[in-house]
Amino acid sequence: MAPIKNGRLLYKEIPDGYPQPGKHVVYDESELIDLDNVPLNGGLLLKILVLSIDPYLRNRMRDPSVRGFLPAFEIGKPLQNGGVAQVLRSEDPKYTAGTYVAGSYPFQKYLVAQASEVNGLRPVQKKGKLTLSAHVGVAGMPGATAYTGWKEYAKPKAGEVVFVTTGAGCVGAIVIQLAKADGLKVIGSAGSDAKVEYMKSMGADVVFNYKKTKVEDVLKKEGPIDIFWDNVGGEALDAALANCNKHARFIECGMMSVYNGDNAYQMKNLNYIYQFEIQLHGFIILSLIPKYPEFYTEFANRIASGEIKYNEDITVGLENGGAALETIQRGNNTGKSVIAVADY
Ligand SMILES: NC(=O)c1ccc[n+]([C@@H]2O[C@H](COP(=O)([O-])OP(=O)(O)OC[C@H]3O[C@@H](n4cnc5c(N)ncnc54)[C@H](OP(=O)(O)O)[C@@H]3O)[C@@H](O)[C@H]2O)c1
Known part of the structure; x- marks a missing residue:
């Protein structure tokens, strides 16, 4: 077969607000690949099927001199994130052609790599309700975030009250289900009426659209809370601090409200942290996942x-990945955001 275009989504420019497709990330088809003859040097030729779009990608689109939990992306190179690929050709006896493999991939259609060069490379399968794309969502990094963060820090007791923000997103919707399974009263917030309905269908007891109803008002009426699962920071965090019980557990998972340059909200209630002996736990999934290997077996079976x-x-x-990147930052995604790079 003649060489074909190896489409890539390149990082072009550091955004100072929301990332825009065509400006900060650009789709490029200048690279060609000969799928039959490209040398593998003992490695793999992978066809990338699915790539994950996650909020933290915005954090990597920053000036490299600014501190962050992962290095900044390099201008001119493809974005990089979790995905699922199929092995097209292999010179590595551990991976036969046809196998599906999850790992961290550059945003391009085909990749030649040694297995040791792909972070987190692991074979995956479709099973029941567990689709290939679910391996980058509910059964992948965000799912593991919800599962391990809850196990490590929630310390739930039946009858307690938990408040979950972005409750209709991938992480939030899993937290709602875990909290209900532990017998808690669950309050969930999200940014649209459709998302509010979705949280209800996940089992949340009290649901509201934070763009229409103030978090403070809901927590005053339905709290005080014992656990806060924080995905947004800012005003929601401040309201949670003012409406929690003594020894409440705050699970600081993310801060969506500040990812795109809007740091305007001034916190007013930080003094409650010591007054109410609040346990504040910030975490990054990479630190917790080695402790909970059952996520990839038992939890995956519960999804399947x-x-x-x-x-x-x-x-x-x-080619539409840049738009998906902007969509999640603006909160317009409904469910786990993924790019179908090829049919799967
Ligand atoms: N600590 C870790 O290791 C780790 C790992 C994975 C994810 N996370 C964090 O978990 C959170 C959820 O991630 P996800 O993958 O499940 O994404 P997601 O919830 O599907 O998408 C992000 C959601 O954030 C909300 N949002 C956007 N801008 C906002 C703003 N200014 N104020 C309040 N909410 C805003 C939107 O929902 P609404 O319409 O409801 O506003 C948007 O849909 C994020 O903060 C992410 O960074 C942390």
Whole structure:
């Protein structure tokens, strides 16, 4: 077969607000690849099927001199994130052609790599309700974030009250289900009425649209809370501090409200941290996952059986990946955001 275009989504410019497709990230088809003859040097030729769009990608689109938990992306190179690929050709006896493999991949259609060069490379399968794309969502990094963060820090007791922000997103919707399974009263917030309905269908007891109803008002009426699962920071965190019980556990998972340059909110209630002996736990999934290997077996089985539910927001085509990147930052995704790079 003649060489074909190896489409890539390149990082072009550091955004100072929301990332824009065509400006900060650009789809490029200048590279060609000969799938039959490209040398593998003992490695693999992978066809990338699915790539994950996650909020933290915005954090990597920063000036490299600014501190962050992962290095800044390099201008001119493809973005990089979790994905699922299929082995097309292999010179590595551990991976036969046809195998599906999850790992961290550059945003391009085909990749030649040694297995040792791909972070987190692991074979994956479709099973029941566990689709290939679910391996980058509910059964992948964000799912593991919800599962391990809850196990490590929630210390739930039946009858307690938990408040979950971005409750209709991938992480939040899993937290709601875990909290209900532990017998808690669950309060969930999200940014649209459709998302509010979705949280209800996940089992949340009290649901509201934070763009219409103030967090403070809901927590005053339905709290005080014992656990706060924080995905947004800012005003929601401040309201949670003012409406929690003594020894409340705050699980600081993310801060969506500040990722795109808007740091305007002034915290007023930080003094409650010591007054109410609040336990504040910030964490990054990479530190917790080695402690909970059952996530990839027992929890995956609960997804496959349909016990743990999820939904996806699928963008078709790598050329549309830049738009998906902007969509999640603006909060317009409905469910786990993934790019279908090829049919799977
Ligand atoms: N600590 C870790 O290791 C780790 C790992 C994975 C994810 N996370 C964090 O977990 C959170 C959820 O991630 P996810 O993958 O499940 O994404 P997600 O919830 O599907 O998408 C992000 C959501 O954030 C909300 N949002 C956007 N801008 C906001 C703003 N200014 N104020 C309040 N909410 C805003 C939107 O939902 P609404 O319409 O509801 O506003 C948007 O849909 C993020 O903060 C992410 O960074 C942390």
